[in-house]
Amino acid sequence: MSLIRLSMVAGVALYIGLFIAQGAFMISILYAAIIGSLILIGLASRLFASNEEQAKKYEMILIWCCLLTFAIYGLLFAGGVI
Numbered sequence: 001m002s003l004i005r006l007s008m009v010a011g012v013a014l015y016i017g018l019f020i021a022q023g024a025f026m027i028s029i030l031y032a033a034i035i036g037s038l039i040l041i042g043l044a045s046r047l048f049a050s051n052e053e054q055a056k057k058y059e060m061i062l063i064w065c066c067l068l069t070f071a072i073y074g075l076l077f078a079g080g081v082i
Contacts, residue, residue: 005047008059011066012044018073026082040065 016037023033043065046058076082 004059005055008047008062009044012040012062015040015066015069022082029082036069 019033019037019040023030040062043058043062047055047062073082
C-alpha cells in the first residue's frame with residue numbers, strides 16, 4: 001500500500017473519531033455523525049480498487065470531502081451552531 005493511501009486511511013480514521021466524539025457530546029448530531037462516518041468508510045474502501053485510475057479518482061473525492069467537512073465544521077462552530 002502506498003504512503004498516500006495509508007495517510008488517507010489515517011485521515012479517514014481521524015475524521016470518524018471526530019464525528020463520533022462530536023456525536024457523543026451532542027446527541028442531536030449523532031445520526032449525522034454516523035452517516036458521515038459511513039460515507040467516509042465507503043469512499044476509503046474504494047482506495048483499494050485494483051484499477052489505479054479509479055483509485056486515484058476516489059483519492060481526490062476523499063481529499064475534497066475531508067477538506068469540505070473541516071470547512072463546514074469550522075463555519076458551524078464559528079457561527080455558534082455547534
